[in-house]
Amino acid sequence: MSSPTKTTSNQPSQSREMTMAEALREALREEMRRDERVILLGEDIGIEGGFGGAFTVTLGLSEEFGHERILDTPISEAAIAGIATGAAVGGLRPVADVQYGDFLFLTMDQLANNAAKLRYMSGGKLSVPMVFRAPVGATTRGSQHGQSLEAFFMHVAGLKVACPSNPYDGKGMLKSAIRDDNPVIFFEHKLLYGSKGARKEKGGLQVVAHVPEEEYLVPLGEAKVVRPGRDVTLVANLLMVHKSMQAANLLAEKGIEAEVIDVRSLVPFDWATVFDSVRKTGRLVVVEEDNLTGGWGAEVVARVADQCIGYLDGPIRRIAAPDTPVPFAPIMENFYVPSVDRIVVTVTDLVAPH
Amino acid sequence: MSSPTKTTSNQPSQSREMTMAEALREALREEMRRDERVILLGEDIGIEGGFGGAFTVTLGLSEEFGHERILDTPISEAAIAGIATGAAVGGLRPVADVQYGDFLFLTMDQLANNAAKLRYMSGGKLSVPMVFRAPVGATTRGSQHGQSLEAFFMHVAGLKVACPSNPYDGKGMLKSAIRDDNPVIFFEHKLLYGSKGARKEKGGLQVVAHVPEEEYLVPLGEAKVVRPGRDVTLVANLLMVHKSMQAANLLAEKGIEAEVIDVRSLVPFDWATVFDSVRKTGRLVVVEEDNLTGGWGAEVVARVADQCIGYLDGPIRRIAAPDTPVPFAPIMENFYVPSVDRIVVTVTDLVAPH
């Protein structure tokens, strides 16, 4: 899985190749320059001689913006979330983060009971413009450092959920998230940060994208058809978009044309794009890295089974991790994380006339 | 919704009518008498002159078992969950609780990262025999005291999830959960505790059931067809089982025979019973009190869309709460919580020839 995959984002003349880590860093820098109210909160994000966060995204920002705006916190995830929420209500636009998505479980009371509900409980009198960044995905770190948590937050009414799969979307969506007046949980995949950061992950993809010099935004709530196809619709996010693309290329060799949709954001969700595709192809396979039961893919299937049932030519399949914690041994982890091969086999079987 | 609904549980000659609160209390008492290792942990559960927990379930138990086994805790939900987990690994069989399910968000790190994964991370060398009880459901308490959280825990690999709808199942399943060698999240609905406890809830159902004198268990992982029918399958849990039954009776008057399935436990889930029913009726409507997006109903639809698609005569519908926090005003709450009327209308429309 090391061959560079370039995203087919609209490429304006003036553009550079960037990794996800670089693109996210540039988004933070631009928004912090643009709006004094944007601050960052997190562990090890701005320490001199430090890491720039667990995955280098904030590296160098404290030099430009200082420690008044780049706040290195104690290991207090719940308070990081709650303080970001309170600061947002108070007029700032905090961008907080956890070093690994797994730690979001510590923040759920503050995010689900406070951030997501304060506007509602106030009768619409206040808003909570904050972003909470979280790296997800299995990277041979074991059960407590490899989970995917999108589904938990997609289920919390009042939170938006973003999950960009490439640097172009990453930058554009992070900027949109920061300008959004609502709490946005922003998921990033550890294997997509790219190798230019100090923290290249084993098995990481060399995902680079052309990122234009001039400013641009990618709105939250718009899915993207990253590959058109007539035979089957593959719906994926984050790392699984890339695996689905690789699978689609292999399937094409067998004459199976898969349409690949990158959901990009889970809340709001761009249902129309998925429905249109399924109505065209008649077949749906959702590909997610998360545990099968109760994953976000189930919601996609449920909406399609409600809205597109008459168009389906076969069962709806989900390709997901089994219902187990993330195992440590790479041999087991490779079995746990949906593989290109699994996608190819599943789709081939689904499309094959029975 | 005040007419008494009696559950049609197998009724042995020797039996008494009991409310959910009474049945759960009896289950705890029996298991504590049976096994010294069973202890209770929670806030205000055993204080003299106190409440017996938020809904009287533990009332009187400390008199019999003493404060060595009925542990009144500080307001420290995360530690309650973590201490129960550690105690379980250490050889006890703790039954812990939160006063309102909404507080489970505070426990998610301990339950999802530790309780659910310790056995796995140890390579199967230890087990975590604990039960965590949580009252759910909207009862005019507003956004932070009325949520339904089953879906969050159904998605955590390594946790079992129970949700009994009546006193007979409540007692039998709680006893099974206590004897189970795995962590079980045990959901109870506030409107189903019954009126005999000091804490009768407005709008609560007068659900009583015949509970046999002699000991019995209701295994986790077995759904129950509480009403047979040929036209449509209604899958529900907790309070929604009762609303579905009421709807089914009204539908019968229109000549629509709904089969109502009480899932009883979400993990393990009795897929066969649901699949068999859907294959028979050709139509599925899932009824849940939780927010629509990412609710446990989505998983039910996804499994059916994978396994039973050829048997479906129409779209699969879900009746759930909208994607909003729980509103306070009863007028809004009644709109938020799925109503008997909504079920009737949805099913009628689904079954009607188009």
Added chain:
Amino acid sequence: MKAQESEKKLKLAMYRRMLLCRMFEERVYYLFLEGRLPGTIHQSQGQEATAVGVCSALEPKDMVTSTHRPHSHAIARGVPIDSLMAELFAKLTGCCRGKGGSMHVGDVEAGMLPAIAIVGGAIPLAAGYALAFKRLKQPNIVACFFGEGATNIGSFHEAINMAAIWDLPVVFVCENNRYAASTAVEKVMKVKHVSERAAAYGIPGVTVDGNDVEVVYGAMMEAGARARSGKGPTLLELETYRFAGHSRSDPGHYRTAEEVEAWKQRDPIQVFQTRLLNEGILKPGDAEQIASEIEQQLEAAIAQAEQDPSPEPEDCLTDVFAN
């Protein structure tokens, strides 16, 4: 002269406000018994000096955070009585437009965030709001109310530590009424005073008589000045007692009649009234006069709330997301 005059005015204002808190709660209690209000309530009879003493020491643009027991905080902070009453009646005119209810009353305009009913849940919010004040260079502070029971939860520890290391302009106000629901404080912490916990964060911890509104006011002025001047937070423990049950349905059998009686002897309103009479600030008859004015105010609020419009069922769907 002038100073005396304003001091006198302050005392009278505090007295009236305390009485308003008390009479509001008593009136609301009966409304519940009559079944005219939905949901549940956590009342604060007996804790008026803490709410009024603290809020009287605040500036208009300061912010208050509160708990599941927020009525007196809201009244003391100046959330309009009509909008409070309307919220309890679940009306569209309520301070939360009927979406919040008793446990979430608040009004940012009046300087109070919606109350948070998750014990300890508002403590990080308070620190965060204080962080905003600091970053935006506003000269304001946050008064963060919570009970002694909340000092055992993680958010208390994490948020106070962060407020301490960043010298945030917030005062952590612990209303120690000796019980968390049915649980006596001695059962759940070994320290005699909650204020002893301040040392763990390197901030001042102070314990004062929470039933003496002037003492509370003075302590809050001091802690507030410290916070305003950039010296950081204080953990201010106010020793008090709730006369009411924990919630609507609680008869309070976990407390002895003697204990309750002893505290009633120290009724913050009685104590203060007697003092004001001795000081001649209250003339004979004034108290009755004030009470009847409040009485009318409350009856008007109830009458208004009852005829105010209810939300529509579909209003449930709004206010989830901004724009």
Added chain:
Amino acid sequence: MKAQESEKKLKLAMYRRMLLCRMFEERVYYLFLEGRLPGTIHQSQGQEATAVGVCSALEPKDMVTSTHRPHSHAIARGVPIDSLMAELFAKLTGCCRGKGGSMHVGDVEAGMLPAIAIVGGAIPLAAGYALAFKRLKQPNIVACFFGEGATNIGSFHEAINMAAIWDLPVVFVCENNRYAASTAVEKVMKVKHVSERAAAYGIPGVTVDGNDVEVVYGAMMEAGARARSGKGPTLLELETYRFAGHSRSDPGHYRTAEEVEAWKQRDPIQVFQTRLLNEGILKPGDAEQIASEIEQQLEAAIAQAEQDPSPEPEDCLTDVFAN
């Protein structure tokens, strides 16, 4: 005589154990550089006296909980080296059968729970395990290891308070190595000593030199005796330093060379070795002899681990639920 003999044996055992910890970590470091081990590691060179001093004061049936930095805790506790090495190699013979990895090593048989990599996450587990000891009337205690960074997280506060009010048989062992990843302790707490936080729970707080294994052993024996006798927990702060980076990829530029150098002068193994030589407990050449024995032990463990069987991909699916 007898006493002296056993004391001598204990010292030698502690010396050997510390050296084993050090040499294990150094060997493992190179295995990682050579790309022979998957995942990441958090190493403990420099913190051997804390791990060995504490675990040497434990009884066979006592229990240890650990963190993301667990290798020395496991070695000190007596988790078999082969099974530790095999776990790092992700083999079926690993102490977690390849499912846990470096951050979760442990072995209940040996008296150590799987390490918890969520900072502070094991503190409630330790209190819970201690509760089980107490209920089951076992005369044992739990030694709960965590770093100073963990003392800012909610679970520390909640769990220690509960252990305190119930007098649970647990010792909270804080390895204060001055940094949480890149974050210096002064940045995130205002107290000078973590042990000052014990007062918030009404339990003893003790700070000792964590680089002197005998001092650590003595302090742990005392805290352990207290816990065993039903007097409850102690917060034991051990001042130490990690020579390694925070994790595999950390060059540690947030620390000055001088600081690192100064601490290396206090290398717990060097300090102890010199003392043992002076006391004549170690004879010239003994140290080298012990080192080479350990060397062989490690090489054997590596050779064994490399030829041990790997799990099958499908093994991923087992061990989720009991029975």
